[in-house]
Amino acid sequence: MQTSPAHAAHHGDREIETLEEFDAIVSSRGTLSGFRVQAVDLTDRTRELLTTDTSGAVFLGCRMRPDAAEKVRAGGALVLPPVPGLPFDPYRGYLYTPGDLFASLDKGYEATPDALAYAWFQRTRSDGDILASMLRAVHDDSMSDALDELLRGARVVGVMGGHAMARGTEEFRGAARLGRALTHAGFTVATGGGPGAMEAANLGAYAAPYDGSMLDDACELLAGAPSFTPSITDWARAAFEVRTRWPKGNHSIGIPTWFYGHEPPNAFASHIAKYFANATREDGLLARCNAGVVFLPGAAGTVQEVFDNATPNYYESRGEPTPMVLVDRAHWTERLPAWPLLRSLARERSMEARIALVDRIEDAPEALKRLGG
Template structure:
């Protein structure tokens, strides 16, 4: 199950065995069978050295497949991060999908963490851009019929057995995935290229099938590093929670130590509804509007850091101008486009194993 492989996965491989006619089809996929084995053999803490070695070999092969994929697709790589729980009928889902489609049409290659919610929205937007843009609303309306996937925590026990009392949730998960596949079938031709980098650590989350390539890892730490560090042209942050915050502050750290302003990577907080610029609305113990106000925190942290490094107001401003809170496509594209040449240059050096030519201290970050 943990054998090394050549290249990245496809949705067809991961979802092999899925039959929407079967009541419990969600747990019959190759993807889920690997997750069951992963949990049975210790999850994030493998039970034996042999399991650890096989997982490491698998993840090394995925890393090499990712390197070859990026060499073959020489386009500015933009990461899109966001929460897995954003439902398909939420305005944030549609807004992010439209932005991702726009970025795809502008020549950027989209990469996400490969999960549901905002991540699915990004790949859905790529699929229904360009020649399939006219079908966007039809496919989205179909997806809205199954807006949320169920909470599948506890679906399997530590021995990899499926809990017998969760049949209803397994059916919900099947229907959620079946809707994804049906919506994807509404697109004409081959899927546009986009990259998902998920992990079996979160294997209870259904695999969305809208990406063309999947670099699925066992170790989430390696996956996070690959995801954030390879989003060289910039990262777009949609509505999210704890996982998105981790990625934001991982990005903050890298920009904190960037050697020069040109190496500072754009941080785009995509914000139509004040999610990143407003305080949460809480009444008693009820969260009325879930928001995370970062429009002062992130710039202040990085302004302080850059003053220590750059010691020049003009250089600090050059960095801070790459932090954007808003939703204007032209502004987003302008920021990403200006940074793309540096990102592409550093990516070329990194992919060709020329670390001394990469202009920053971290070989795979620009």
């Protein structure tokens, strides 16, 4: 799995996303013709831009000196310059890290890029400005592109569940143990990237290189700030304290959205694809869970995810149905009886052999394995 932007060169077609890739292409190919250069600061590569063929190239949000930009345009390249005043880069070539989104947390969550992007979204989402709409769309497409590059060849299991699951509870610890067990089984854990069950699963994946006592200690430390309300700042600082104490965590994926911007992303997903459009985010998250999805107890959002995942399984629109494991019989048959409907939908179809309901979270990995995950 790609672990840093510098490792993005595997896409090998026409995209350049880092300065290292730019230098390598200029040195080895001697031309930038037809390449797409995405969000790379080229202010110190003026000589290369002035002396290299750029016909048919596209420069997306690349900083460059005026004489270089003029020459590149005159040479037949399309240049979409950086957009000033934005709290995010719409042309970003790789996913976010927790450090990216929570930069300036020492000044309070309101000062972080994550909070500033949400504030921008709130200001622009309903004013009908075509530029803002375009920037959101370009950003989200860049996220999808980077996510596809990152997950190429990975066996991804999604863990879905509610944001209300509090740190310090047995449910939170169970979800964390699930994330750890799935990682040990060779899966890449993907979640909706937010608090609650999502954070717990990402925490469990993060804790995979350590022994079980580390996860217990981390959960105990986090319990001092059990929820992101009333203070996102305190909640996030507790997570970064865990990361500082145990710095060598394993990778996992978080796919949150600024549509639910009052819910912050969690700091345990190593790679974060954050979207403005929730519909794009929801579909993209489930579509990438090629080894199955575990559904922990949740409310409306989790119920939606159950049936968003069931629909392509029912029609086999993405190929062979992927496993679906629902956890907590009472929740899914009594409180929110999604299981009877899911079972009725699946009857006499291929997906019937790919769904399971288990009582305990500890049973989920074995159920996933039994279903072919």
